[in-house]
Amino acid sequence: SKTDPFLENPIEIQKKLIDNISKNPMPARIMHICGTHERTIAKFGIRSLLPPEIEVLSGPGCPVCVTPDNDIDTAIILAKKGLTVVTFGDMLRVPGTEESLFDARAEGADVRMVYSIDDAIKIAADNPDKKIVFLAIGFETTIPTTAAAVLRGLPSNFYIFTSLKLTPPAIDLLIQDINVDAFIAPGHVAVITGTEPFTNFEKLGYPVVVAGFESYDILLAIALLEKQMKAGEAKIENAYPRAVKPEGNKIALKMMDDVFDVSDSEWRGLGIIPNSGFVLKEKYANHNAAVQFFDLYKDEISRLAEVRQKKKKHCICATILTGKANPSNCPMFGKKCTPTTPVGPCMVSDEGMCHSWYKYCRD
Numbered sequence: 188s189k190t191d192p193f194l195e196n197p198i199e200i201q202k203k204l205i206d207n208i209s210k211n212p213m214p215a216r217i218m219h220i221c222g223t224h225e226r227t228i229a230k231f232g233i234r235s236l237l238p239p240e241i242e243v244l245s246g247p248g249c250p251v252c253v254t255p256d257n258d259i260d261t262a263i264i265l266a267k268k269g270l271t272v273v274t275f276g277d278m279l280r281v282p283g284t285e286e287s288l289f290d291a292r293a294e295g296a297d298v299r300m301v302y303s304i305d306d307a308i309k310i311a312a313d314n315p316d317k318k319i320v321f322l323a324i325g326f327e328t329t330i331p332t333t334a335a336a337v338l339r340g341l342p343s344n345f346y347i348f349t350s351l352k353l354t355p356p357a358i359d360l361l362i363q364d365i366n367v368d369a370f371i372a373p374g375h376v377a378v379i380t381g382t383e384p385f386t387n388f389e390k391l392g393y394p395v396v397v398a399g400f401e402s403y404d405i406l407l408a409i410a411l412l413e414k415q416m417k418a419g420e421a422k423i424e425n426a427y428p429r430a431v432k433p434e435g436n437k438i439a440l441k442m443m444d445d446v447f448d449v450s451d452s453e454w455r456g457l458g459i460i461p462n463s464g465f466v467l468k469e470k471y472a473n474h475n476a477a478v479q480f481f482d483l484y485k486d487e488i489s490r491l492a493e494v495r496q497k498k499k500k501h502c503i504c505a506t507i508l509t510g511k512a513n514p515s516n517c518p519m520f521g522k523k524c525t526p527t528t529p530v531g532p533c534m535v536s537d538e539g540m541c542h543s544w545y546k547y548c549r550d
């Protein structure tokens with residue numbers, strides 16, 4: 188809008204924000220929890236514009252990156268057992284314990300890429316003789332589209348494998364484990380949830396600012412967090428009011444509530460986090476891939492879990508997702524592991540930290 192001062196003069200405002208942040212900076216470790224924020228930070232070199240006292244860390248905010256090996260392995264097993272597995276393109280390239288969905292497709296399994304759940308439903312409608320399993324990943328930003336599709340009605344041969352994640356419980360857990368002073372909250376999540384789920388951080392004494400996705404949004408969030416820290420405050424501020432309402436999107440929240448129950452969920456690098464995922468409600472059990480198929484193939488699922496336990500891990504994605512390392516700490520970064528030859532999930536998706544660093548931050 189013409190009344191938005193950022194849009195009228197973004198360069199000037201960004202210079203002012205950087206000046207402001209750089210004036211007597213307070214040492215701070217600020218964590219964002221969003222792959223899109225990381226992409227903006229890396230693309231615009233925001234870390235290089237900040238004084239050395241301010242460190243910006245990346246948390247578990249990329250849906251592809253936080254999907255655990257177990258879910259990828261299970262999807263591969265289902266595909267190799269003759270089901271049709273459909274999911275978003277990046278998921279096909281994430282290495283599982285022994286192979287990726289892409290590899291399984293090369294061996295003859297029916298694995299297909301889709302852009303949305305609606306594409307996946309069309310595949311089911313066009314192939315009534317096949318069983319179609321949609322591997323659903325994502326955060327609060329995309330979960331409402333899955334809920335809306337369920338409420339519209341699904342073909343009888345369509346099953347949902349939910350690997351959906353809720354952001355705030357993961358951050359609650361991170362707070363106990365990492366040394367962080369303040370958080371940038373993801374604006375697109377808050378568009379759906381509102382600001383309420385982030386109030387827990389405020390209660391625990393952490394400043395939180397909900398931010399949008401332009402470079403000036405990130406700089407504004409950092410300036411506001413610094414202001415709070417200098418004043419000894421810890422509150423939640425909404426720096427993305429052009430999209431986020433405090434109460435969120437009530438229609439989307441109701442759809443999610445009608446379709447899913449909150450459940451414990453496994454996150455890559457963080458383990459099983461209580462109440463951090465969604466499963467289909469019992470009334471949708473006919474469309475729940477876990478209910479319909481996991482027991483049938485439990486021996487194979489357990490075998491891969493044992494292989495996984497014994498396998499030596501060289502990828503440090505899990506450490507990167509918890510803000511304890513950055514991609515340049517990984518000896519494979521930019522050598523064995525590149526976007527065309529990803530060793531771990533953080534290099535696959537363009538929301539992954541390794542991918543962003545490869546694209547924008549290499550010397």
Ligand code: SF4
Nearest residue numbers: 502503517524531541
């Ligand atoms: Fe994993 Fe590759 Fe990132 Fe290293 S560079 S942490 S192997 S994704």
